[in-house]
Amino acid sequence: MSTQEGIRPAPVPLVLGGARGGPRVRTLRRDSWKRSPLITQGYLLLFVVYATWAAFQNSNYYVGASSHRDLISPFYSPCIGASCVPGSHGSFLLHWWTYSPALVILIIPLGFRVTCYYYRKAYYRSFWHSPQACGVADGHKKYTGETRFPLIIQNIHRYFFVLGVLLNIMLTIDAVMAFRMPGAGGIGVSVGTIVLCANAVLLWFYSVSCHACRHLCGGHVNEFSKHPVRHGLWKIITPLNAKHMQLAWVSLSFVALTDLYVRLVASGIITDPKIF
């Protein structure tokens, strides 16, 4: 029963699997693990339905000089389609695009959020059920994760981040423009101004707290002590990054609310009260 001299014993088995034991059930959890993915699913669906509806409206997205305001919905900014209403756009227009301009512009925030490391968790859990909750069997026969097409495309998140930043700049300009009160004494502040400003600020927080941003600004550095500026940026972004989920939900909700507000004012259902 002895192993021969010189033959290396293999104390670590090279097979990685083996017969599993334990109870063969989908999960032993007894808490309400189904609730969270359902809420996520419902909320995301609600947003998608509203955003799709709003994007196809192709109207009521701009409150212009006739109301002594300069408010544009974030879904439609920058307005670059041929059908943009007067006052809502600059000189750059895609003349061949005659459908709703929102359908062009929304690709950026949509792409940014779909490839976002937080939203990925949210929809993989709530829509794909892989897994629906921790410790609950995912039920799929095979699982390849993000190793092949189409999910391998998630890796372009950082490009959507850059585009998202450009869009944030546009929306910031919109927010600054919202201080203009055309024909009513030049500059002022209305509820609409505050809504657009808050929207821009929240979007900036969401973008800056992004994992790709954290990596590009400083995370890729190994010796922080030799790159004080990058380390400083990384130190600022890191605590924000920990709040990325919260910022994702708040900014998403606020974008829709901002569109809704502009839409209500533009359609004349409410008026935008001037504060001072």
Place this chain on the structure above:
Amino acid sequence: MADVVMRIWRGDSEGGEFQDFPTQVSEGEVVLDVVHRIQAEDAPDLACRWNCKAGKCGSCSAEINGLPHLMCMTRMDTLPTEEPVVIAPMKTFPIIRDLVTDVSFNYEMARRLPPFAPKDPGPDGTYRMQQIDVERGQEFRKCIECFMCQDICHVIRDHEENKEHYAGPRLFIRYMELESHPLDTNDRRELLREEMGLGYCNITKCCTEVCPEHIKITDNAIIPLKERVVDASYDPVAWLGRKILRRTKKTATEAANHRTDPKPVKASQ
């Protein structure tokens, strides 16, 4: 003293079943205390691992009411006692007996990891590192190897076939520790992408949720690694940058074979 029923899995690779142990719980007791009492009084052959009983060694991992926990750090008064407390072995690993599983998958993956390959030390034979340079790695070195993150990760929990090509969260934090180590000279990014299965992770964060050391496994290790892999493989600008600056990246094979034996430290006498 509160009455509670402990429903503990008894069995081996041939099969098994839950066995109920009614018991009384005193103030401050943790699950492991109760399991020990059952061992000492009712079932001396009830198999469970434990060592430090202070949350420092990571031996006593088990699934309590469906989620992995350290038995020594789970106080009985945090569990509902109206229903039985269900204790099962970790699902992802082959069973040995009762609550003990064969965790050699993790040791094998640790063996496949290309080890730390440091730069040469300074003229006095020692290294200089700033606190800010070591802090990121120190978070990952808090890991007590309880393997609960490996257990809960659905990539291998629900798909046994992925074990061949997936290192798992415990190893990903180790890779991140080395990849961001100020002294390390290896480049394991292609290895991570091609052979260690980083792309299998779909960042659903269960590993972070169960970590008893509260290591931010996903945010601080897996996602940064994914971004580093993007630098190496999916980012055309980074590719162009490498071409212009004539920088190279290591292939998976080169990374796996990269070994520099650390220089012996200079004798201080």
Place this chain on the structure above:
Amino acid sequence: MAEYEQIDLDVVVIGAGGAGLRAAIEAKQRGLRTAIVCKSLLGKAHTVMAEGGAAAAMGNVWSEDNWKVHFRDTIRGGKMLGNWRMAQLHAQESPDRIHELEAWGALFDRTKDGRIHQRDFGGHRYARLAHVGDRTGLELIRTLQQRAVALDIDVFMETKILRLLKNPSGEVSGAVGYHRPTGKMVVFTAKAFVLATGGIGRSWKYSTNSWESTGDGHALALWAGADIIDMECMQFHPTGMVWPLSVRGLLVTEGVRGDGGILRNSEGQRFMFNYIPEVFAAETADNEAEADRWYEDHINNRRPPELLPRDEVARSINAEVKAGRGGPHGGVYLDIASRRSSEFIQRQLPSMYHQFKELAGVDITKEAMEVGPTCHYIMGGIRVEPDTAASTIPGLFAAGEVAGGLHGANRLGGNSLSDLLVFGRRAGMGASDYADSRTSGTTVDSTEIERIIDEARAPLAREGGENPYDLQRDLQETMQNLVGIIRTGTELTQALSEIDALKERVPNLSVNGGIAYNPGWNLATDLPAMLSVCTMVTMGAIERKESRGGHTRDDYPKSDPAFGKINFVQRLNGSGECVVSPEPLPEMPDELKALLEEGAH
């Protein structure tokens, strides 16, 4: 006939804590076929429990520090009972061993200029402990584990060794044991064996030690014929948790005091000022103002009495509680909340913070901890030759807690981790050199193997006998009550007869269930070692009729200089009984003696 697997190697290291891993790394680096055999999984050994740090006179924080000061602190802290050569090697080599860990990937906390930071600890004149927060042991074992894996050292996890075997010419040549997961028997044959099995604390009721610390190595060496020294010198750590009962004995790191924590009794008095012994009076502050200034200025102030060596602090706490000035659960208060900021505490002592928060519901940044002495460490152990870590029988080496000599009658905090590294390496060197030059074969007696296997398996076959857990509980009660922190002659004699009575119950142990991963059976195979070791501790304690370091006799409360010159050595006599004999300490050279004088530095 009993079946077993036989595995042949050059060097077998028993134990995978810091010392065992370091020894195996050394042997493997020298090209020998090396394996580690350990009772638990790799990386779970007791070293992970070490919190405060590893003492090494690197002089990174106080440039005044050097090996000579460290040597002096170790010998004086050990109440002059330590082996001078071991203390010298330890003080000289520990800085290199720490730096070496960095080359293997360890990440210690840093000083401002990027070197390894060092913290204050009891009994060390300067801040000397390299550390990572309060989880230094984890860092150390993980670094060594990862180095061992990188070197591809074979590890036999969850394998318990029952006995050592000798070849016909008396050299240690084999070890019989079993794999816990399967219960299958295994025999390792090798040219050299290193024991690195750690401590014996499992035999006490309130202990910082885990189930593993059953004194296997002490017993294996004794049974094989080696000399064991100083077994009466047992360290009770002054600060263990006392509440809740289920965690009683759990370690509270000395780092709490090193970082500014102080001890108060139930009357709010900082009582340690009343317990400063003569020998440390010159270097210990006698008022609170000076003690508090010391943290910032070590040169012009004397150290706080909370940082006296562990034996002094443990005895003082014991005395306070006995005098009725203890807390509701029989401890005293360790307070850092009122002295340091919440951020500081959470940064420096994160695992203490979590331990109290999660297990006791106490927020140590807001409240004081209630603490009391707990069985922690055995200074005594296998007598070794300092330079090679060779035991007194050929082919057997020992390092770490299982080896005796370095710490004398009391170990300083932080000296254990550096001990593991320095003497782990030396044991690896000694074993490798021995294996390289060994010419005799490693043939072992198969009938003896079968006898050992049959004996080990007997409880499985026996019906209706005694539950091993009952025997273990009775042993723990005996040791806790009669061979605790304060001892008397009558109680020790009583303990000895109780242990003898317990030994007679061993042949009647029986366990149900199979051989695969059966903790009841595993305990039954641990008990013989536990009982042997407890006998040695008690016998040593009876002989040492004085108080010194960790050994305190109520009937002989003073130190006796005559006893300070001898070790009590225990070994088996011709008829297999353990006997104690006093033997003189090795004579310290004059130039080292000079280092011990006050003001020598």
